[in-house]
Amino acid sequence: ADDQVRWKVQAVFNTNWPGLGNPIRLVEESLKEASGGEAQIKVYEPGKIVPSFQITEAVKNKQIPAGFAWLAYDQGKMPAAALFAAVPFGMDPMGYSAWWYEGGGHQLAEKLYAPHNIHPILCSITGAETAGWFRKEINTPEDLQGLKIRFAGIGGKVLQKLGASVTVIPGGEIFPALEKGAIDATEFATPAIDEMLGFDKVAKHNYFPGWHQPFTASHLVVNTDVWNGLSKQNQTLIETACTAATFRGLAYSESLQGEKLAGFGAKGVTPHRLSPALMEALENATNEVMQETSSTDPMFKEVYTSIQDFRQGYDQWKELGSL
Amino acid sequence: MNQLTTPAPVYADEAPSPDNFDMEQLIHHTELPHTRLSRSFDAVIGTISAIAHWSWPLLMLVIMINVVLRYAFGEGHIELEELQWHLYSIGWLVGLSFCYVLDDHVRVDLLHERLGLKTQAVIELLGILFLLLPFALVVLWYAIPFVQYSFEMSEISMAPGGLPYRWAIKAVLVLGFALLLLAMLSRLSRVCALLFGFPRTIRISEEKARGN
Amino acid sequence: MEINEILAITMFASFIVLLFTGFPVAWVLGGVALIFAIISMMADQMWDAWIGIDWEYVSITVPRIWNVMTNWVLVALPMFVFMGLMLDRSGIAEDLMTNLVRLFGRVRGGLAITVTFVGLLLAASTGIIGASVVLLALLGIPMMMRQGYSHELACGTVCSTGTLGILIPPSIMLVMMGDRLGVPVGDLFLGALFPGLLLAALYIGYIFAVGLLRPQAAPAPDDAEPVTPLLVAKVFVTVLPAAGLILAVLGSIFAGIATPTEASGVGAAGATLLAVIKKRVNLQVLYEVCRETTKTTAFIFALLLGATAFSLVLRGLGGDELIESALTGLPFSPTGIVICILLVTFVLGFFLDWIELTLIILPLVAPVVSGLGFDLVWFTILFAVCLQTSFLTPPVGFALFYMKGVAPEGITVGTIYRGVLPFIALQLVGLSIVFYWQQIVTWLPSMAYSN
Ligand code: NA
Numbered sequence: 004a005d006d007q008v009r010w011k012v013q014a015v016f017n018t019n020w021p022g023l024g025n026p027i028r029l030v031e032e033s034l035k036e037a038s039g040g041e042a043q044i045k046v047y048e049p050g051k052i053v054p055s056f057q058i059t060e061a062v063k064n065k066q067i068p069a070g071f072a073w074l075a076y077d078q079g080k081m082p083a084a085a086l087f088a089a090v091p092f093g094m095d096p097m098g099y100s101a102w103w104y105e106g107g108g109h110q111l112a113e114k115l116y117a118p119h120n121i122h123p124i125l126c127s128i129t130g131a132e133t134a135g136w137f138r139k140e141i142n143t144p145e146d147l148q149g150l151k152i153r154f155a156g157i158g159g160k161v162l163q164k165l166g167a168s169v170t171v172i173p174g175g176e177i178f179p180a181l182e183k184g185a186i187d188a189t190e191f192a193t194p195a196i197d198e199m200l201g202f203d204k205v206a207k208h209n210y211f212p213g214w215h216q217p218f219t220a221s222h223l224v225v226n227t228d229v230w231n232g233l234s235k236q237n238q239t240l241i242e243t244a245c246t247a248a249t250f251r252g253l254a255y256s257e258s259l260q261g262e263k264l265a266g267f268g269a270k271g272v273t274p275h276r277l278s279p280a281l282m283e284a285l286e287n288a289t290n291e292v293m294q295e296t297s298s299t300d301p302m303f304k305e306v307y308t309s310i311q312d313f314r315q316g317y318d319q320w321k322e323l324g325s326l
Numbered sequence: 327m328n329q330l331t332t333p334a335p336v337y338a339d340e341a342p343s344p345d346n347f348d349m350e351q352l353i354h355h356t357e358l359p360h361t362r363l364s365r366s367f368d369a370v371i372g373t374i375s376a377i378a379h380w381s382w383p384l385l386m387l388v389i390m391i392n393v394v395l396r397y398a399f400g401e402g403h404i405e406l407e408e409l410q411w412h413l414y415s416i417g418w419l420v421g422l423s424f425c426y427v428l429d430d431h432v433r434v435d436l437l438h439e440r441l442g443l444k445t446q447a448v449i450e451l452l453g454i455l456f457l458l459l460p461f462a463l464v465v466l467w468y469a470i471p472f473v474q475y476s477f478e479m480s481e482i483s484m485a486p487g488g489l490p491y492r493w494a495i496k497a498v499l500v501l502g503f504a505l506l507l508l509a510m511l512s513r514l515s516r517v518c519a520l521l522f523g524f525p526r527t528i529r530i531s532e533e534k535a536r537g538n
Numbered sequence: 539m540e541i542n543e544i545l546a547i548t549m550f551a552s553f554i555v556l557l558f559t560g561f562p563v564a565w566v567l568g569g570v571a572l573i574f575a576i577i578s579m580m581a582d583q584m585w586d587a588w589i590g591i592d593w594e595y596v597s598i599t600v601p602r603i604w605n606v607m608t609n610w611v612l613v614a615l616p617m618f619v620f621m622g623l624m625l626d627r628s629g630i631a632e633d634l635m636t637n638l639v640r641l642f643g644r645v646r647g648g649l650a651i652t653v654t655f656v657g658l659l660l661a662a663s664t665g666i667i668g669a670s671v672v673l674l675a676l677l678g679i680p681m682m683m684r685q686g687y688s689h690e691l692a693c694g695t696v697c698s699t700g701t702l703g704i705l706i707p708p709s710i711m712l713v714m715m716g717d718r719l720g721v722p723v724g725d726l727f728l729g730a731l732f733p734g735l736l737l738a739a740l741y742i743g744y745i746f747a748v749g750l751l752r753p754q755a756a757p758a759p760d761d762a763e764p765v766t767p768l769l770v771a772k773v774f775v776t777v778l779p780a781a782g783l784i785l786a787v788l789g790s791i792f793a794g795i796a797t798p799t800e801a802s803g804v805g806a807a808g809a810t811l812l813a814v815i816k817k818r819v820n821l822q823v824l825y826e827v828c829r830e831t832t833k834t835t836a837f838i839f840a841l842l843l844g845a846t847a848f849s850l851v852l853r854g855l856g857g858d859e860l861i862e863s864a865l866t867g868l869p870f871s872p873t874g875i876v877i878c879i880l881l882v883t884f885v886l887g888f889f890l891d892w893i894e895l896t897l898i899i900l901p902l903v904a905p906v907v908s909g910l911g912f913d914l915v916w917f918t919i920l921f922a923v924c925l926q927t928s929f930l931t932p933p934v935g936f937a938l939f940y941m942k943g944v945a946p947e948g949i950t951v952g953t954i955y956r957g958v959l960p961f962i963a964l965q966l967v968g969l970s971i972v973f974y975w976q977q978i979v980t981w982l983p984s985m986a987y988s989n
């Protein structure tokens with residue numbers, strides 16, 4: 004039948020990574036079951052077809068009909084994209100979802116991506132990441148001076164502002180570089196995923212809170228022509244599958260972290276909170292970076308303003324309403 | 327780097343030593359005639375390559391500077407890290423055509439070297455028409471909008487402090503494959519000159535007369 | 539069997555057949571990829587095959603090439619090539635040879651053992667196979683022939699020790715493997731060190747044994763000068779620059795002062811400095827080294843580009859799943875499957891060389907092996923030993939070919955083939971030892987991570 008969906012979907016993260024990658028596998032399974040086989044996607048592990056940094060562009064060109072992408076990888080072309088993926092000193096997963104579904108977030112994302120023929124659908128959120136794995140303790144902003152750290156995205160800009168020596172060596176080389184001391188520290192993801200990469204074995208100081216990524220969101224990006232060509236039924240199926248997978252992935256991810264943290268103790272890992280002085284310096288530097296980017300990129304400004312406006316009420320509600 | 331052939335004996339006059347030994351003697355090349363077109367295309371590729379060769383010592387320097395800055399001064403420079411792969415990709419992308427002009431791409435010579443020159447030329451002709459030409463054309467065809475999009479988006483590095491003008495380095499991909507196409511046309515003309523007598527072969531004497 | 543599976547198998551077979559036309563392998567890969575993309579588009583049209591390869595899918599080749607361009611790990615490859623070529627020019631090999639010979643001169647088989655040691659040092663510094671084999675052959679073969687060595691032993695020693703450079707770090711093959719599999723390059727370097735030394739030890743053991751059992755095949759010289767402290771000191775001084783460079787490059791990686799990419803740049807700079815000190819370099823020589831680096835790097839990367847198009851289309855045809863189900867469907871235990879893969883690689887190595895096997899075969903089989911629960915570093919090193927052996931196996935054997943090219947009169951193809959035969963057997967013995975004692979590979983990387 005013409006209405007069948009048979010998509011090759013390139014994933015940006017390993018699909019066994021809780022919350023970050025596994026939701027797209029959930030979508031793959033639930034779509035097939037719920038549609039009775041009419042809608043099927045085939046998910047490819049990172050880099051198998053399209054390189055991780057090129058997924059949205061490949062979807063734009065219809066090289067693949069859809070991809071599971073981390074939008075921050077588009078920030079070289081459109082700085083605003085990063086705000087949909089991870090925001091330093093941003094909201095928590097609940098706040099981000101509220102903004103995305105009800106606070107104008109998804110409309111802005113659609114506006115940003117419409118000229119590129121891409122339809123983004125929220126398909127994964129994880130909670131706060133760790134602030135990184137460090138070989139030595141850091142206590143004051145001065146400790147960041149010359150610190151060799153692997154850090155991507157906006158957070159990297161912030162650290163650079165504070166005098167850190169930021170590098171962006173690729174995934175596979177992080178572990179040996181950290182182990183051997185070619186770098187002093189790295190950030191990557193949540194404790195459950197960081198453990199899979201073995202960082203706890205080689206860097207014994209694990210810092211919190213995850214100031215640079217209080218939430219991390221990934222999206223199913225579909226070529227707009229492909230999306231518009233779908234029946235209403237299939238569109239609804241895919242949207243519903245993503246919404247469900249986002250929530251189930253988040254729940255799965257959150258369920259694991261406590262146990263992982265508890266296990267780190269036995270491996271000689273010391274958990275730390277970043278000192279108030281450091282947090283303040285980081286927050287100030289973040290604000291500077293946000294202002295700078297807002298002044299050079301109108302779309303970034305629009306999205307960032309939307310987020311900040313939304314937060315006025317949301318933060319107040321959280322402060323009053325939450326324990 | 328061709329691997330199996332029957333090289334000319336190299337012990338003709340004096341015993342070779344590592345100092346006077348030329349590895350080129352060991353490599354099997356198809357002895358195709360030259361044409362006016364091949365000479366000029368090869369010259370273009372030669373000139374551009376002559377510049378591109380210097381990307382290696384430059385790359386070496388950039389790495390050294392990066393290492394010294396990081397370990398001696400605790401300064402990280404992502405622009406220098408990125409400059410490394412900029413230089414390296416310029417080197418090998420231009421090298422694709424250079425290598426083809428010199429006929430140094432990897433071949434399985436097992437049967438090839440035993441074939442007559444005419445048969446080798448027929449293989450080269452068919453290979454160019456059905457294998458290399460379509461591949462190079464497809465890459466070029468899709469590489470151009472790839473560069474264009476980057477240019478329209480004023481794409482920069484997504485890393486903090488990375489390099490701007492992504493389209494420029496992406497354009498090197500187009501350059502590399504355009505030169506490869508040129509190298510291929512040059513070789514095609516040489517193959518045709520041998521097989522069909524057209525375009526005309528340049529004789530050594532003519533070249534000498536023209537001062538080459 | 540599904541249409542896509544038939545196409546995947548045909549695609550692979552076409553590649554193998556077209557290889558033997560002698561057209562450049564890189565373009566065979568790219569061209570075959572395109573031809574089979576078109577065939578599968580027709581299959582979709584005519585038989586509703588649901589393969590889903592279209593021109594847009596084929597065009598993913600462009601972002602994949604871009605991904606190679608931005609590859610920071612592979613930057614090490616041309617730098618190690620540059621370093622090797624530069625060292626080759628600096629004449630350290632000759633110095634090593636002439637001095638080490640005097641040290642081992644009195645032993646039975648001493649000359650061959652010297653060749654092995656020089657080969658080992660070259661492997662850990664230059665790592666350029668062609669140059670190593672030619673150098674060892676030009677310097678070593680006439681010496682051994684003059685002293686009455688069996689020609690077979692002389693040729694076998696030169697060929698096998700000359701190829702150690704591809705295995706012993708730094709090695710461009712290991713850089714490529716690490717990048718393709720997402721395994722840290724430093725781990726592969728560490729893992730390959732002992733297997734490489736083991737092979738060298740096996741060669742030396744064999745030469746000793748020949749010296750004992752058939753003294754006429756590896757005679758001791760009657761005019762060897764005595765080993766004096768002065769001689770030892772002299773040898774030490776000549777070994778020093780090479781050793782220093784090896785220490786700087788491998789040491790900085792192993793000690794964690796530098797990433798492999800950084801170490802490659804430092805190594806290239808060190809080699810250049812060494813050549814400058816020895817007054818072996820001028821602008822002309824530097825330019826020639828650059829030129830050769832471009833050539834070597836370009837033909838490797840051409841293959842990488844062809845292979846990236848090839849594997850894209852093969853993957854679109856479901857080739858990955860096909861290989862996986864074929865391998866896991868074999869009626870063997872997991873260990874049996876690994877042995878089977880290595881055996882096939884060994885046989886393929888008769889005809890193909892390391893680049894094709896690393897780019898096409900390794901990425902297909904490695905996920906299966908790691909899925910079976912084996913250590914990927916260990917398997918990769920076993921694979922690497924197989925590929926080193928491929929340099930020695932006729933009809934397509936790099937080392938044999940170079941040997942033939944520079945062999946003096948009196949050495950025939952038959953001599954060379956007979957000569958490498960025992961060394962191929964030694965390679966297989968080494969492979970088995972590494973297979974049974976995994977620690978030979980895994981111990982050093984694990985030590986590096988335990989501090
Ligand atoms: Na080596």
Ligand code: NA
Pocket residue numbers: 887888889890927928929930931932933934935936
């Ligand atoms: Na072989």
